[in-house]
Amino acid sequence: MLFYLVLGKSLANNSLHLKPLMSCSIKKDIELSVLSAVVFAICGAFIIFAYSLGATLLYTDLYKYGLWYLLVSFIAVLVLQDTYFYFIHRIFHQPLIFKWMHYGHHRSGEPTPWSSSAFDLPEAIVQGLFFVGVSFIVPLHFITLVAALITMTLWAVFTHLGFQVFPSSSKSYWIGRWLIGSTHHSMHHHKYKVHYGLYFTFWDKLLGTEDPNYENKT
């Protein structure tokens, strides 16, 4: 809302959109996001239920593994989620399953913050299962889990902004080369066959799915 209604005019030159936005596609994105939110809530309820039975590796004592582990496990979750997302995202783009698993996310054509959580039901389930699985595999403090969920949500809104927030010269810095921003993910929505990552450009660089023009793009 801030970027589209308040700052929209002053940032018009930074827009990454190739076509004008349609309010009907934003409405459809909001509908899919509400559906995804229900799926994520069910996953969250399942995690809490499993925790109450002592079945997960979630913990509440800050000092159980030391304070340093809070940061290490936070970064580990982001790296794991990025890896999980990269590979399932490539599978989602296989022609046989794209239409019923991932089309909803690409329906609007142009990414907007409202498409950041717009997933078809099967995709929402596969995405939600990551945090269910990770709570059984990696010991995580509740603070770390909540921090990862907030990071995921804000990062998704940021990568779907449809505005270039940082100048293109930032890609020549280490941090700009390895972190995914709105320019990087807009190219995925326009071209489909490049940029499958979530947080980091690592897998796209390693497996040759980074657009060769990305680092020169202004």
Ligand SMILES: [Zn+2]
């Ligand atoms: Zn996609």
Ligand SMILES: [Zn+2]
């Ligand atoms: Zn997207």
